[in-house]
Amino acid sequence: PNFIGYYDKEEAHKWDLEDMRLTGYEEGIEKGIEQGIEQNKIEIAKNLLSLDVSIETIAQATGLSMIEIEQLKNE
Numbered sequence: 001p002n003f004i005g006y007y008d009k010e011e012a013h014k015w016d017l018e019d020m021r022l023t024g025y026e027e028g029i030e031k032g033i034e035q036g037i038e039q040n041k042i043e044i045a046k047n048l049l050s051l052d053v054s055i056e057t058i059a060q061a062t063g064l065s066m067i068e069i070e071q072l073k074n075e
Helices: 002-050 055-062 066-074
Strands: none
Touching: 002 055, 002 066, 055 066
């Protein structure tokens, strides 16, 4: 009986580790996608600034705050 219980604990632990690994992987993918989207917004804002588009319009188009766009303009 002790051997069977020990085996079950080991199997449960293996499944827990696999779940954590997969969850971490998925979270990493999501975080990477979010960072890519944010970087894309910044690049679009920079391009629009170079075309002399108003900060208000850029904020509406990208979802960035006017403060963030002002900071990009001053870089």
